[in-house]
Amino acid sequence: MRGSRLSVVVAAGVSAVVLVVGSEGAAVAGAGGAAGGGGGREVDLAFHGDVTLRAGVVRVRFVPRNHGPSDLADATVRLRWSLPLAEVRRLPVGCLRPGGGGVLCRTGALDAGSVGEPVEIAARVAGRPAEVRVRIGTEWSGGAVDRNPRNNEQAVLALDTGDTYYF
Secondary structure (H helix, E strand, O other), rough: OOOEEEEEEEEEOOOOEEEEOOOOOOOOEEEEEOOHHHHHHHEEEEEEEEEEEEOOEEEEEEEEEOOOOOOEOEEEEEEEEOEEEEEEEOOOOOOOOOOOOOOOEEEEOOOOOOOOOEEEEEEEEEOOOOOEEEEEEEEEEOOOEEHHHHOOOEEEEEEEEOOEEEE
């Protein structure tokens, strides 16, 4: 990608954070390795939104929220579809499609008790399925501890009815 940069930062021995900045300035953080470097910060990251399937096009809209008690500098959300994506119609700023499927989006900074910016993605899946399962979950949270992971890992089954399914 012309004008792209890739930087890798290693923190506290084993946690690696990768920041990819694309030609339009969109940045997404991802991580690998063990948890660490979080300094004991505790957050409660949650994702609320909806999914709609119509004629093979899946629209996913969600809003990240940090219930606290600590502020969160940034996090990365991974969205995965149960079928291969044939086309993604314009990704929002802060999102990218890594190799291996799915979409990664950054939440940006979330103060304790705050709501982030809405993210909306429309993607065409292969074929004209009667249903598609979408999984939304935290990929990286900067080493912060989330003792309530039930609200940051969602799986939604959408039927090809055009109805909206909420999570």
